[in-house]
Amino acid sequence: AVVSTQSGHYGRDLRMSLPNGWQKKVSNSTGREYYFNTATGESQWEFPEGSNAGQVRASHLLVKHNESRRPASWRSDNITRSKEEALEILKGYISRIKSGSISFADLASTESDCSSAKRGGDLGFFGRGQMQKPFEDATYNLNVGEMSGPVYSDSGIHVIIRTA
DSSP, X not given: OEEEOTTSOEEEOTTSOOOTTEEEEEOTTTOXXXXXXXXXXXXXXXXXXXXXXXXXXXEEEEEOOTTSSSOOOSSXXXXXXXXXXXXXXXXXXXXXXXXXXXXXHHHHHHHOSSGGGGGTTEEEEEOTTSSOHHHHHHHHHSOTTOBOOOEEETTEEEEEEEOO
């Protein structure tokens, strides 16, 4: 429903509940209400759509190996490392992230074998049936802000952080 608020601004009926992870705030400069996504840090004037209901948002860092369904990436035309070597590399990345020596996004930007590296590993929102099953299951089993251990898929070995 579209209603007129006290300010005369036309927008969504503000009596509707906000989707999970969203907060209503007031701008210091304009006094207008806006909406803040606590998972992504993004702000917007428009009421957040509930279109992400049932979906999750995640970032990941992928390490491919010679058994990956496509053993090539933006980093290398021919990936020859073994699955065991890929796991050791990924474990090293997890240690660096947990130690705080580098952020997940910064490491994914330079080391992930997925094209999502250019977005710090961010895959955006997705629902059930859109990702490979092991990846989907691992992501849905994480709490927001939680990081997985190694997750095996046909693409390679991932570490995943759920962001919404």
